[in-house]
Amino acid sequence: MAIQVDVSIDRSSPVPLYHQLAEQLSDAIASGRLQPGDPFENEIALAERLSLSRPTVRRAIQELVNQGLLLRRRGLGTTIANRKVHRRAELTSLFDDLKRDGGRPATTVLKHELVQDERVATALDLPADAELLAIVRLRLSDDRPLAILHNWLPPACNDIAREDLEQAGLYAVMRDRGVRPVVAHQTIGARPPTAAERRHLGLKPSQPVLTMTRVAFDAMGNGVEYGDHCYRAQDYSIDVMVDKR
Numbered sequence: 001m002a003i004q005v006d007v008s009i010d011r012s013s014p015v016p017l018y019h020q021l022a023e024q025l026s027d028a029i030a031s032g033r034l035q036p037g038d039p040f041e042n043e044i045a046l047a048e049r050l051s052l053s054r055p056t057v058r059r060a061i062q063e064l065v066n067q068g069l070l071l072r073r074r075g076l077g078t079t080i081a082n083r084k085v086h087r088r089a090e091l092t093s094l095f096d097d098l099k100r101d102g103g104r105p106a107t108t109v110l111k112h113e114l115v116q117d118e119r120v121a122t123a124l125d126l127p128a129d130a131e132l133l134a135i136v137r138l139r140l141s142d143d144r145p146l147a148i149l150h151n152w153l154p155p156a157c158n159d160i161a162r163e164d165l166e167q168a169g170l171y172a173v174m175r176d177r178g179v180r181p182v183v184a185h186q187t188i189g190a191r192p193p194t195a196a197e198r199r200h201l202g203l204k205p206s207q208p209v210l211t212m213t214r215v216a217f218d219a220m221g222n223g224v225e226y227g228d229h230c231y232r233a234q235d236y237s238i239d240v241m242v243d244k245r
Helices: 017-031 043-050 054-066 094-100 118-123 162-167 170-175 195-201
Strands: 070-073 077-080 105-115 132-141 144-153 183-191 209-217 223-232
Touching (some): 017 054, 054 070, 094 105, 094 144, 094 170, 105 162, 118 223, 144 170, 170 223
Antiparallel strands (some): 209 223
């Protein structure tokens, strides 16, 4: 059962009602009154309890979704996100990061095909037989190989062409189709490279690769990307900001 958070709404305040509500719900999550995985109070019930309009409540909830504090998933409803793995993210692609830092990114598409993959479909909350676009790209920076990027995309992105991926970052291409990742669950690790990875990245057997597996969701909790990437460890690092909440 969803925990009801005590909320005080000041209708005489110049602060918008939705913002008052979002702030107090955010504080409840930060203080631990609402724990990761807890079910979140139904939008209709919350509106009735606080005598607020549904659009006001919906906008407040959307604020929390955009901040990565709530997670919407079809069939499971809205729950409190796990702050250990979910964070607010204006998710960018490696292509965009390199370009912003003044580099000269380039992409070679190694694979581009429609597949069925039950493991990936399950992670994206899709039917096991969903047709996914599977792509593998070699990302270069200033003509030097940097990463091999494996991605699986849902049917809404099946029309992405090989040429699109050679000209822009994946997320920019997805945004052009109205698909916007906002929240991600990432796992970071390291391992020895495979023979193919050594060949493409110009590595010696003793040189490790940094790995990142990511499942990304849009603001409604729909899975929009599954990624399994590896990077030249000596040329790539990941900076993570943490807080004490």
